[in-house]
Amino acid sequence: MSRQELFRRMRKSYFFVIGATLVLIIVLVALFSHYIAPHDPIKSNLAKRLLPPQGLSGGWSGNVMGTDPLGQDILSRLMVGSRVSLQISFSVVIITAVVGTALGIVAGYFGGIVDTVIMRFSDIQVSIPPIVLAIAVMSVLGNSTFNLIMVLVFTRWVQYARIVRSNVMMIRNTEFIHASIVLGSSKIRLMFTQIFPNVLTSLIIVISQEFGRTILTESSLSFLGLGVPPPAPSWGVMIADGREYLSTAPWVVIVPAVMLMFTVLAFNFLGDGVRDILDPKNKN
C-alpha cells in the first residue's frame, strides 16, 4: 500500500480519526501530568476529605473532580494515575509483542519438534484463565510493578505467537524465501529480514487491539490489590479506595471508573480503525 493510500484510508476511517485523536490527548496528559496536575496527587489533607466535585467554580486550583477519603485531589490523581496505567500497558504490549513474535517466527519457520514444543506449551497456557493465573502468580511473587508487567506478558504472549506462526507458515514456501535461501541467507537473517516484515501487518493489528484489554486487566488486578503497589495512584487502586464510600461519596468511584471506560474506548476505537485501514476485508 502506497503512502498516499495509507493516509487516504486513515482519513476515511472515523474510528481511526476519533480514536487516534483521543489517544493522543490521553497520552499527552499522561506524559505531562506532573506539570499540569493542579495538586500534589499523593499529598493528603484530611480537612478537605471527600469534597464533592466542584467543577471550575473554584478555578483550576479548586478540587475540580472532588477529593478522596484522604483529601487528595481526584483530578490530579487521575492524571498521574493515567501515567502509571499507560506505562504498564505500553511496556506489557511491547514486550509481549517481541516475545510472542520471536516465538511465533521460530515455531513457524522451523516447524517439527520446535514448533510442537512451543505450540503445546501455548495450549497449556491458554487453558488457564488469564486473570486467575495473574492473580495466583502475583499473590505468590508479591506485588511490584515489575512482577505485574511480567505476569501480564506471561498471560498474553500466545495471542501473538499463534498469529505470527500461521503467517510465517503461509509465506515460508513462497518463491522469494526460496530465492533468499539459494542466495545463502542465514536462518537468522531470513527470519528477521525477510519473514518479519511480512508478518508486520498482522502484528500491528493485534498490538492495536491489545492496549484496551491490557489496561482493563491491569485495573482489575490493581483493584484486587495485586497490581501497582501504593502510593502510586493507579486507576484500579483509586476505584478500590472508593468502594466503601459508594453511598456517601460516589464520585470517588465514578470519576476514575468513567475515565477508565473512556480511555479503553479510545484505544478500542484506534484498534478498530487500524484494522479497518490495514485489513479492509475483515469487518468483524
Next chain:
Amino acid sequence: MLKFILKRLAYTVFVLLGVSILTFLLLKLTPGSPAVLMLGDDATKEQIAAKEMEMGLDQPIVTQYLRYIGNVLKGDLGTSFFYKMPNSKLIFQRLPATGYLTLAALLLALLVSIPLGIIAGVKRGSFADMLAMVFALLGQSVSSVVLGLLFIIFFAVRLRWLPVMGYGGLAFVIMPAASLAMQMAALITRMLRSGLADVLQEDYITATHAKGIDSSTIIFKYALRNAILPVITVVGLQVGTFLGGAVVTEQIFGWPGIGTLTVQAIGLRDFSLVQSILLVISACFVLVNLLVDIIYTLVDPRMDFN
C-alpha cells in the same frame, strides 16, 4: 467422528497434565517452605524438618510432582494451611454459587446479544444497527469492576431497586450477572452482526430468495445456522475470561463463590488453596471447551475430522 472425539479426549488429558505441572511449579515458587506456613512462625527447626519429611519435601522434585498428581487423581487436592480442611471440600462448597452466577451471566449475554446481533446484521445501517454497535463498543470497553460498581451506585444506592450485595434469587443475581455478561454480550453482538451480514450476501441466499421463500425463513433457517458457528467457538473460548471475571465480580458483590474464596486465600497467604483453585478453574475451562468442540461437530456437518 468417534475417532475425532477420542483424539480430542487424549488432547484434553495432555493439556490437563500440563496445567497440573504449571500449578505444581507455582507452589514451588512461593517464598519459604510450606511446612513453615502450616506450622506457624514459632515452630522449632526440628518440627519443621519433621513436617517437611512428612510432606515429602525432602524428595526430588519429580517424585514430589508424581505424589501430587497421584493425590489429585484420588481427589485429594491437599490441605488448606489456614482452614485446616481439605482444599477440595472448600472449593466444592463454593462451586455451585460460581456456577449459578456464570450460567446466569451466560444466559443473559445470549438473550441480549443474539436478538440484537440478528437485527443489526439484517438491517444494516438502520437505527437499531447503530444502537447495537454503540452497545457493542461500550460493552467491550467496560470492565466488570467498573460496571459492577456503577450498577451498585445507581440501582442499589440511588434508586434502591436492588440489594447492594448478597447471595440469593433474581434480585441478587441480576447485577453481578449483568456486569459479568457485558463483555461477552458485546462480542457476540458484533460477531453475529458481521457474520450474518456476510452470509446474507452469499449466492445461496440469493437463490433461496429467487425461489420465493419468505425472508424470516431465510434468516432463521438458512443464514443464522452459518453465522452462529463462530459464535459457538467464541463462547467456549470466552468461558475462561468469564471465570476470571467471576473472581472479580464476586468480590464486588460479596458473592460466596470461588472468586471470594480466591481473594480470601490470597489475603491469608494460603497458597495451597490458591494452587488448587487454579487447577479446578482451569479444569472446568478445559472441559467446557471439550464440550464445545463436541457440540460443534454436531452442529456443523461440514466439520473436517482430521
